[in-house]
Amino acid sequence: MRSIKDGLKHLGQSIKSGSSLTIFSSNQIIRLLSKHGLIKEAHNLFDEMPERNIYSWNAIIWANIESLNLTRAISLFDSTPLKDTVTYNSILTGYVRSDGYQPHAFQTFAKMRKDDNLVCVDEVTLTTMLNLTAKLCFSSYGKQLHCCMIKTNNHSSCFSVSSLIDMYSKCDCFKEACQVFTDCSMFDLVSKNAMLAAYCREGEMEMALNLFRRRNDLNDEVSWNTLISGYVQNGYDEQALELFVCMEFEGFKSNEHTFGSLLTALASLRRFKHAKEVHSKVLKNGTISNPFVSSGIVDVYCKCGETGYAESVLARIASEKSFATTSMIVGYSSKGNMSEARRLFDSSSDKNIVMWTAMFSGYAKSHNPEAVFNLLNDYNSIPDVLILTSVLTACSMQAAIDLGKQVHAYILRIGFENDDNYRKLISTMIDMYSKSGNFPYAKRIFEKIYSRDTILYNVMIAAHAHHGYESESISLFEEMLERGLKPDKATFISLLSACRHHGLVEIGEKYFISMEKEFGLSRDADHYACMIDLYGRANQLEKTVTLMKSFYGKVDNVMLGTFLNACKMNKNIELAREVENELTRVEGGLGKRYVQLANVYAAEGKWDEMERIRNVIRAKEVKKIAGCSWIYVDGKCHVFTVGDIFHPEREVIFTVLEFLFSDLSMVKTEFLNC
Structure with missing residues (x-):
């Protein structure tokens, strides 16, 4: 019986004639039924069999494993009176495929080796266990299996070799x-593809390409996809695209794996035009229904800034929208469009960890700490490192030291040391303590960390500068260089900030020049703003003018605001007046720099000029974002602006203020009478 139709026909004839099926026929029909997803019918036939042999048990056990009903398969495995190698291999496969059953697999394998009646360890057994070892990165056990394969002469087939290569590669044993x-006696496609994947995993792309070109006639779609994926994973996006063109030229068909890698590369390169071309190929190929491909298309459109295209793709996905919705939320969050991100987030019935992380990160980057805290109250699972990083960022924005300490205690209790993002978490924690005014805590945490990276040093250099320890900031920078760490642009912003607070003009100039000459880093507007402020504080306004003229880009509002402050400090109205024409370009509808210019005139008693600027502000209807202050009390942030009369506890607040003013007046009177 080769088809399900033949099997059902044979079964119907047996029922009609009243005769029993032979064991052989029953076993065949069970396999056919299970192959077509008719598990219930297969069980019914198995239960009605008057006699069963070991093949009957193997057929029904495998049927349950294929249908992902491992609990039923285990029950059948324990019930079968006879077990052979196939029985053990079937249940081992079930254990390896299912998370949480790894100990059962090791126990069953050990029991299998002891049972020498009908059971012998074969190639399938060992390759299955190698897959488990690779999954767990358990290299010592993998080496024992390798020895067992050699001992039982199961190490020379292509599947054994590929499983060994895969295991050693995933266990970080590249040399093995x-x-x-190298020791493989035959050169076939299976072992070649396994070694290609190992080279790509190790980042040895030149070796991978050389192997790929060796025996080109063996290459198949898997070979091409493996190399394309390897290029993408190792950051060679352009090469991946070029290889795809060659793949099509050679006549190989693309599949969901090809498109997944291509879309990742295009998202990294922000290639909107090419993304549309790949999208059209996906539609022609029919793989748009694959959730990974559709989410990849949404992701690449979002990263290209074309959220309209992304929304259009999302709306056309008929089923399994969770991956694409996740990509859309991540896209909106990265662009700061939190209202749209929240709309999709709230409409999603299946919120995964990536969605939550994107929302936390988006609110933190949008400087909306209250939204971060509210989201944390809605989060019912255990927060991971990335979520905690966003929460600590929100704490630093509002100087919420009490909540920050609670998060710190939680981190110590859970322990995230082995997480890839642990250093980022610690850096954010140090930044939180520094910005919340608790510098000793920040310094203590930093000193306990021996393995430091550039980001950690950047945060600590900035913390020392912020709290007035400029010389310590410079010492940390020197220590960073001694450790062989390469500074980045953020490092020099922290260093220049330290110099400007302490008036270290010569040292600041030295670091500013060294950025390009010694470290090959281009200087941005923020670095120029630091130098402008440094010169302004040191009464060297002529250097400020020269520096601004040498700036290669357009002067932005930060540089302009810093320059106006320098003019005010040096009482130079003429230079302040020269930048007035730049205000319209850099400010748009905001009025912060106009107010700064008006204050420069007011400081020098130029009231007519000040009034003229005020009239410009009114005529242009520009708005200045009101400054505010806040205090964190009992887990709630209280925000105040000038003349604020809308706080719900305003009567109590004003009563306390009256008492304070009264006490201050009494102290002043007593002091004057002394």
Whole structure:
């Protein structure tokens, strides 16, 4: 019986004639039924069999494993009176495929080796266990399996070799993987593809390309997809696109794996035009229904800034929208469009960890700490490192030291040391303590960390500068260089900030020049703003003018505001008047710099000029964002602006203020009478 139709026909004839099926026929029909997803019918036939042999048990056990009903498969495995190698291999496969059953797999394998009646360890057994070892990155056990394969002469087939290469590669034993491939007596497609994947995983793309070109006639779609994926994973996006063109030229068909890698590369390169071309190929190919491909298309459009296209793709996805919705939320969050991100987030019935992380990160980057705290109250799972990083960022924005300490205690209790993002979390924690005014805590945490990176040093250099320890900031920078760490642009912003607070003009100039000459870093507007402020504080306004003229880009509002402050400090109205024409270009509808210019005139008693600027502000209807102050009390942030009369506890606040004013007046009177 080759088809389900033949099997059902044979079964119907047996029922009609009243005769029993032979064991052989029943076993065949069970396999056919399970192959077509008719598990219930397969069980019914199995239960009605008057006699069963070991093949009957193997067929029904495998049917349950294929249908992902491992609990039923285990029950059948424990009930079967006879077990052979196939029985053990079937249940081992079920254990390996399912998370949380790894200990059962090791126990069953050990029991299998002891049971020498009908059972012997074969190639399938060992390759299955190698897959488990690779999954767990358990290299010592993998080496034992390798020895067992050699001992039982199961190490020379293409599937054994590929499994060994895969295991060693995933267990970070690259040399051993290469040795297995070198010792292989035959050069076939399976082992070649396994070694290609190992080279890509190790980042050895030149070796991967050389192997790919060796025996070109063996290459198949898997070979092409493996190399394209390897280029993308190692940051060679352009090469990946070029290889895809060659793949099509050679006549190989693209599939969901090809498109997944291509879309990742295009998202990294922000290639909107090419993304549309790949999108059209996906539609022609029919793989748009694949959730990974559709979410990749949404992601690449979002990263290209074309959210309209992304929304259009999302709306056309008929089923399994969670991946695409996640990409859309991540896209909106990264662009700061939190209202749209929240709309999709609230409409999603299946909120995954990526969605939550994107929302936390988006609110933190949008400087909306209250939204971060509210979201944390709605989050019912255990927060991970990335979510906690966003929460600590929100704490630093509002100087919420009490909540920050609670998060710190939680981190110590759970322990995230092995997480890839742990250093980022610690850096954010140090920044939170520094910005919340608790510098000793920040310094203590930093000193306990021996393995420091550039980001950690940047945060600590900035913290020392912020709290007036400029010389310590410079010492940390020197220590950073001694450790062989390369500074980045953020490092020099922190250093220049330290110099400007302490009036270290010569040292500041030295670091400013060294950025390009010694470290090959281009200087941005923020670096120029630091130098402008440094010169302004040192009464060297002529250097400020020269520096601004040398700036290669357009002067932005930060540089302009810093320059106006320098003019005010140096009482130079003429230079302040020269930049007045730039205000319209850089300010738009905001009025912060106009107010600064008006204050420059007011400081020098130029009331007519000040009034003229005020009239410009009124005529242009520009708005200045009102400054505010806040205080964190009992887990709630209280925000105040000038003349604020809308606080719900305003009567109590004003009563306390009256008492304070009264006490201050009494103290002043007593002091004057002394």
